[in-house]
Amino acid sequence: MWTPTTRRQHSRARLRYETDLTDTEWAVIAPMMPEPASRGRPPVWTMREVLNAIFYVLRGGIAWRLIPKDLPPRSTTFGYFSRWRDEGLFGRINHTLVVADRERAGREASPTAAVLDSQSVKTTESGGPRGYDAGKKVKGRKRQALVDTDGRALVLDPQPASIQDRDGAGPVLCLSRRTFPFIVRAFADAGYAGDRPATIITVDIVRKPKDQVGFAVHPRRWVVERFFGWISRNRRLWKDPEATLASAQAFLYAAAIMILVRRLGRAS
Numbered sequence: 001m002w003t004p005t006t007r008r009q010h011s012r013a014r015l016r017y018e019t020d021l022t023d024t025e026w027a028v029i030a031p032m033m034p035e036p037a038s039r040g041r042p043p044v045w046t047m048r049e050v051l052n053a054i055f056y057v058l059r060g061g062i063a064w065r066l067i068p069k070d071l072p073p074r075s076t077t078f079g080y081f082s083r084w085r086d087e088g089l090f091g092r093i094n095h096t097l098v099v100a101d102r103e104r105a106g107r108e109a110s111p112t113a114a115v116l117d118s119q120s121v122k123t124t125e126s127g128g129p130r131g132y133d134a135g136k137k138v139k140g141r142k143r144q145a146l147v148d149t150d151g152r153a154l155v156l157d158p159q160p161a162s163i164q165d166r167d168g169a170g171p172v173l174c175l176s177r178r179t180f181p182f183i184v185r186a187f188a189d190a191g192y193a194g195d196r197p198a199t200i201i202t203v204d205i206v207r208k209p210k211d212q213v214g215f216a217v218h219p220r221r222w223v224v225e226r227f228f229g230w231i232s233r234n235r236r237l238w239k240d241p242e243a244t245l246a247s248a249q250a251f252l253y254a255a256a257i258m259i260l261v262r263r264l265g266r267a268s
Contacts, residue, residue, distance in 0.1 A: 009266065016070070019055040019258075021048055025265035028100075029257075032093045034084075045072040053077040058254055061235025085246055090253035095179050097260035098152045104267055110180050111148040116169060116188040116203070117224040119143045120161050124241040128248075131162025135191075141240045143228075143252060144172045146186065151223040151230075153256035154180055158240070158248040165191035173199045187220040231255040 012018045021029070026048050033047045053071040057064060064074040071077070084090060099109045120133040123140040132139045138161055146155040155176045159168050169192050176183055177199075185202050193205050206221050231237055234255050242248040 017052070017056055017068075019059045020052045021055075021261070022265055024268050025261050028097075028264045028268065029093065029261050032089075032096055034087075034089070045076055047080075050077055050080045054081055054254060055258060058234045058236045058251055058258070061238065081250070085250040090250045090257065091179075094153060094253045094256050094260070097257060097264065098148070098154065101152060101260050101264055102148070102150075104264065105150070107150075108182075110182045111154070112182050112184055113149055114146050114154055114176070114180075114183050114186045115149060115220055115224045116144070116146050116172065116186045116192065117221065117228075118165050118168065118191070119145065119228050121237070122239050124239055126241050126243045128243045129160045129245055131160030133161035136161075141245075141248065142168065143248075144168050145224055145227060145252075146172050146176055147224045147227050149220070149223060151227045152260065153227060153253070154183075156249060156252040156256065158245050158252065165189075166194045169203065170199065173201045173203075176201070189218075189221060230259055234258075 012020075012022075015022065029051070030048070033051075036043055036047075050072050053067055054077060056062075056071060057067065057077070064078050067074055067077060072080075102111070103109055120136045120138040120142045121140050122138055123130045130140050131142075133142060140161050142159050142161045142163060142165075144155075144157045144159060144165075145153060147153055155172050157168070157172050157175065159171075165188075169188070173186065183201055185204060187204050187206050190205055190207055192203055206218050208218060231252065234251075236251055237255060240248055242251065
């Protein structure tokens with residue numbers, strides 16, 4: 001709930017840009033960043049400034065060439081982004097932050113229950129894998145999101161929108177076994193009902209009440225809807241302009257990282 005006290009607590013007016021990392025936030029994320037190369041010319045820009053530029057592109061929804069002059073140039077920022085994307089760095093950082101935030105909240109490091117849902121978004125002329133979601137009448141991609149029961153992102157997997165939810169659930173649940181092996185139950189909506197690939201994770205379908213009229217908050221499922229609302233504050237995610245699924249996934253994890261690193265930074 002927004003109050004004068006919480007507005008002051010969350011205010012980022014003193015920063016150069018709203019997306020810049022504060023000192024406490026950088027202290028949280030710095031140990032997870034790769035060491036600079038031991039050979040070659042020393043880097044001109046710090047890892048902190050490169051992350052600031054990536055977060056600026058994500059939140060503002062701008063093209064790489066429109067990065068402001070006081071941030072690392074397009075070639076540097078996109079070069080680091082591509083390298084970290086291919087190395088899976090964004091996913092590893094998100095995993096570490098999820099564990100840290102769960103422990104901060106007094107929870108077990110690895111969850112045993114999760115919530116699964118999807119979000120269909122349009123793509124742009126940049127191309128890449130895409131499909132048509134006949135249910136939502138969207139031509140583009142579908143973001144499968146597995147979150148814990150508090151709404152922290154566990155697995156984020158972009159897919160062509162033509163893939164049915166129940167078919168797209170299998171890869172997501174299988175991916176979760178690598179990083180969160182103790183999940184035994186997942187909650188999902190009726191789109192995930194039906195035959196699915198066999199996994200040891202039980203999928204419970206949360207159906208809406210028969211007498212429901214209009215909008216209603218459904219048990220368990222609302223946390224993943226809230227997560228989609230959180231990441232949709234980033235204009236880069238209003239559509240999916242990425243040419244590859246790997247880049248789309250990297251930006252999804254970057255959005256989840258922004259949420260967690262700010263939460264942990266305030267807590268510290």
